[in-house]
Amino acid sequence: xxxxxxxxxxxxxxxxxxxxxxxxxxxxxxxxxxxxxxxxxxxxxxxxxxxxxxxxxxxxxxxxxxxxxxxxxxxxxxxxxxxxxxxxxxxxxxxxxxxxxxxxxxxxxxxxxxxxxxxxxxxxxxxxxxxxxxxxxxxxxxxxxxxxxxxxxxxxxxxxxxxxxxxxxxxxxxxxxxxxxxxxxxxxxxxxxxxxxxxxxxxxxxxxxxxxxxxxxxxxxxxxxxxxxxxxxxxxxxxxxxxxxxxxxxxxxxxxxxxxxxxxxxxxxxxxxxxxxxxxxxxxxxxxxxxxxxxxxxxxxxxxxxxxxxxxxxxxxxxxxxxxxxxxxxxxxxxxxxxxxxxxxxxxxxxxxxxxxxxxxxxxxxxxxxxxxxxxxxxxxxxxxxxxxxxxxxxxxxxxxxx
Amino acid sequence: xxxxxxxxxxxxxxxxxxxxxxxxxxxxxxxxxxxxxxxxxxxxxxxxxxxxxxxxxxxxxxxxxxxxxxxxxxxxxxxxxxxxxxxxxxxxxxxxxxxxxxxxxxxxxxxxxxxxxxxxxxxxxxxxxxxxxxxxxxxxxxxxxxxxxxxxxxxxxxxxxxxxxxxxxxxxxxxxxxxxxxxxxxxxxxxxxxxxxxxxxxxxxxxxxxxxxxxxxxxxxxxxxxxxxxxxxxxxxxxxxxxxxxxxxxxxxxxxxxxxxxxxxxxxxxxxx
Numbered sequence: 001x002x003x004x005x006x007x008x009x010x011x012x013x014x015x016x017x018x019x020x021x022x023x024x025x026x027x028x029x030x031x032x033x034x035x036x037x038x039x040x041x042x043x044x045x046x047x048x049x050x051x052x053x054x055x056x057x058x059x060x061x062x063x064x065x066x067x068x069x070x071x072x073x074x075x076x077x078x079x080x081x082x083x084x085x086x087x088x089x090x091x092x093x094x095x096x097x098x099x100x101x102x103x104x105x106x107x108x109x110x111x112x113x114x115x116x117x118x119x120x121x122x123x124x125x126x127x128x129x130x131x132x133x134x135x136x137x138x139x140x141x142x143x144x145x146x147x148x149x150x151x152x153x154x155x156x157x158x159x160x161x162x163x164x165x166x167x168x169x170x171x172x173x174x175x176x177x178x179x180x181x182x183x184x185x186x187x188x189x190x191x192x193x194x195x196x197x198x199x200x201x202x203x204x205x206x207x208x209x210x211x212x213x214x215x216x217x218x219x220x221x222x223x224x225x226x227x228x229x230x231x232x233x234x235x236x237x238x239x240x241x242x243x244x245x246x247x248x249x250x251x252x253x254x255x256x257x258x259x260x261x262x263x264x265x266x267x268x269x270x271x272x273x274x275x276x277x278x279x280x281x282x283x284x285x286x287x288x289x290x291x292x293x294x295x296x297x298x299x300x301x302x303x304x305x306x307x308x309x310x311x312x313x314x315x316x317x318x319x320x321x322x323x324x325x326x327x328x329x330x331x332x333x334x335x336x337x338x339x340x341x342x343x344x345x346x347x348x349x350x351x352x353x354x355x356x357x358x359x360x361x362x363x364x365x366x367x368x369x370x371x372x373x374x375x376x377x378x379x380x381x382x383x384x385x386x387x388x389x390x391x392x393x394x395x396x397x398x399x400x401x402x403x
Numbered sequence: 404x405x406x407x408x409x410x411x412x413x414x415x416x417x418x419x420x421x422x423x424x425x426x427x428x429x430x431x432x433x434x435x436x437x438x439x440x441x442x443x444x445x446x447x448x449x450x451x452x453x454x455x456x457x458x459x460x461x462x463x464x465x466x467x468x469x470x471x472x473x474x475x476x477x478x479x480x481x482x483x484x485x486x487x488x489x490x491x492x493x494x495x496x497x498x499x500x501x502x503x504x505x506x507x508x509x510x511x512x513x514x515x516x517x518x519x520x521x522x523x524x525x526x527x528x529x530x531x532x533x534x535x536x537x538x539x540x541x542x543x544x545x546x547x548x549x550x551x552x553x554x555x556x557x558x559x560x561x562x563x564x565x566x567x568x569x570x571x572x573x574x575x576x577x578x579x580x581x582x583x584x585x586x587x588x589x590x591x592x593x594x595x596x597x598x599x600x601x602x603x604x605x606x607x608x609x610x611x612x613x614x615x616x617x618x619x620x621x622x623x624x625x626x627x628x629x630x631x632x633x634x635x636x637x638x639x640x641x642x643x644x645x646x647x648x649x650x651x652x653x654x655x656x657x658x659x660x661x662x663x664x665x666x667x668x669x670x671x672x673x674x675x676x
Contacts, residue, residue: 021539028540030508032465033558034582036537037567176471177461189464194586196562285509285535286462298483299513301461 014260014328017319021210024325026318029209031189031288038196043211045116050218055111062107066140067097069104069222073230073379078349079366086240086372088365091227091381093251094354100384101223101251102133102204108219110137113200120195123202124148124188126181126247127310127357128160129384130204135167145169148187150179153309160388178303181247181313185287205248206317209288213253213317220254227379228258235377243268243365244381245357246278246331247311249320251383256329257319267329269320270364272311272339275304278324278331286315292324307336307392308356310384334360340396342366343386353386356393410453410501410529410554410577414614414636417452423631423668425450426616427661428505428641430457430470431487432477433648439490445654446644447500449661455532455639458487458506465534467589469642472649484510484519488526495527503530503556503577511544520547530554530577538574545574556580559605561597568608578614578637581605583621583630590643591620599633606634627667640664 017023029039049055063069071092080088093101106123113121121143125131131147138145147164151173154161164171177183185208192201206216224242231239242259244252246269259265271279277292284293286301294302294314306312323329334342339356342363346352354362358381365380372378386393417424427446431439446454459477463470484506491502504523511519511533523531530553536544538557548555554577559568561584571579581602584595598617609615617630618639627638647657 029537030535030540031537032534032560033537033571034560034562034585036539037562037564177475182462186462186464190467190587193465196585283512285512287464288535290512293509295509295513297513298485299460299510300478300483301509 017322018210018214023213023319023322026289026291026321027210027213028290029288030285030290031209032193034193035196035209039209039211041116042112046112046211046215049112049115055115059108059111062140063104063222067103067107068095070226070230071095073227073234076350079345080369082345082349083366083369085374086369086376086378087374088369089231089239089377089379091223091255091379093223093381093383094352094358094385098129098133098136099387100129100133100355101220101254102130103136104222104254105204105216105219105250106130106133106137106202109200109202109215110134110141110143113143113202114141116200118198118200119143120199121145121202122148122188122191122199123204124181124184125204126150126153126184126312127308127355128153128157128164128388129310129355131164131169131171132160132167134202134204135164135169138169139167146172148172148174148184148191150174150181150184152179153181153184156392157309157388181309182301189287205250206253206319207248207287207289207315213289213319216250217253217257217319220250221257223251223254223381224256224258227255231377231379237377238262238265239379240264240372240376241266241268241368241378242381243270243361243368243378245270245311245361245383246316246320247272247275247313247357249317251381253317253319255381256323260328267323268364268368269329269331270360271331271333272306272308272360273333273335275306275312275314276333277314277316278320279333281314289315289318291315291318291321307339308360310355310357311360332364334363338363340393343393352382354382355384355386356389358383359386409499413452413501418636421669423635424452424616424637425661425665425668426453426455426637426639427451427644428455428457428639429648430459430473430477430645431490432459432480432482433473433645434651436480436482436486440493441654442648442657443494444498445658446661447498449658450665451661453501453503453637455503455505455641456487456491458484458504458510460507460510463507465587467587467642469590469646469649470588473645484514488522491526491528501529502527503532503554504528505532505534508533508536516544516547520551520553523553524551528553530556532556532580534558538571541574554578558582561585561601565604565608568605572609572613575613578616579609580639581615581617581635583617583619586619588619588642590622590646592623594626594629595620598630602630602633602635624663624667627664628670631668631670638668
């Protein structure tokens, strides 16, 4: 029997994506058949809840009273003086309950899990921030959370492992493959394939099969929506440049997306030099989505390394892949050393310890601000706080001092 | 191009002997690349009717620990899609057994669907099973596979409702792969409680030219007998073979085990004859 090719749709605006689960040629649902009905059901419930007043008002109240939103948009005066260029503002997602932007998404999806009647929630985590956020969201909504985490990440993000456990969630150490975020996601998918009737998979970044990249973006767009409102109130204008770090890319897409039709606002996504799918990858399929992937000539996925566990992922959200292809956003890399320098800059000039993930954005944002005019505005999303990384930073400092 | 005849002819032959097909899996590179061909021949001499050859991938999300280990050992030996084509070409010099490749989608994506399908056809592959390619993403693949005469095997699972089964049948050719239970690949001693109701529900929905093969969790003759009696046209055994190969079974020992399993396929019910 003939399979009909779907009719070619007219070009939609970027803000209207995804269409049929795709961002241009990217995205989709490259998953085992057993998961397809669950993904369709998730999309159906999500669409229903996104227009339900009771769902939205509960989410809004939790974000405000439990999560601490809105987060400040802080004018970094001393950092601006140091850069001696554009004015630098910091979007303080590090002040969200739990210490990172991750809670924005975790609360939203935990509410979806509850609405779908699924009381068991699984998640993957790299830096542990998403794991902490899921554990918190499940505790506050009375759900049971199990978190997959690579043993290499467990080693370097011990404090977050302890937090997850104290919050009542179980941590499953992952010993397969590179033992990092990618492998934690493999194990979470294997769990989901096994337990899909009873289990909600709460993906932590704007990656994975449709509808996850859309859902995560929509729950994270609160970052960009707040930036827009706060800057318009304070400066009566839009920013010239938005800067965010990109691993899977959830804080970045949350920052960029509300400005996607504001053509004069430039987007800068900052990848880790050792895990730069957009800057160094090629088109492939990992974890259910077609996107840019770090791989060899035969399609084996490459191992990555980053000082920031949350950026250590060989693929990237499909919407970023499309932004790159269209030239809507620019993506660059920052090395481990440069990220550590970004960490120190923010600590010394502003008294804020950023996560090593956010330190990538910070370093690149300051570099760009230096080359921009004084009447221009750069907003850097400070996606998380740095307490979890103190051991890593101190260790690197000790090494540097010895050399 | 017409669908390769080897697969449909084999199903006819098996059926005319009042048997179901035994479909046996081996990861290319197991137990080591220089001996893979010996083990494929052992599958055939033991009584496997159709061979599935695994293409290794770094992130096999639908596989349990046994096949995950096989994937990583094969990658460790440098096995890739071209190695697999070479093994098939070598095998084709002496065997007409139907060969299906089992590969995750990314190696196909990397090579390109058209070159992949063409090289499959040139090497003598009869069909392709892609565990992470549901029909929604398969429109262009189906067209390439049709162009090169490759069977398009898609999955049906306990989660697949009847309407979707019928849609899947429009995309599939050769046979439909019935996933017996929830979970990843891996052997079991017992029959999953989900499998017989699923078989009973799905079998009447298939058009006459589409066969039904059941897989996931098969390792004993008794399990095979039960699903064959219930109407399965074929049974797929993968992890149970892989674990024996990994534990050092000789080709002769593997063939002996396959004879035992094959005996379970000789009990097709009278009602479907």
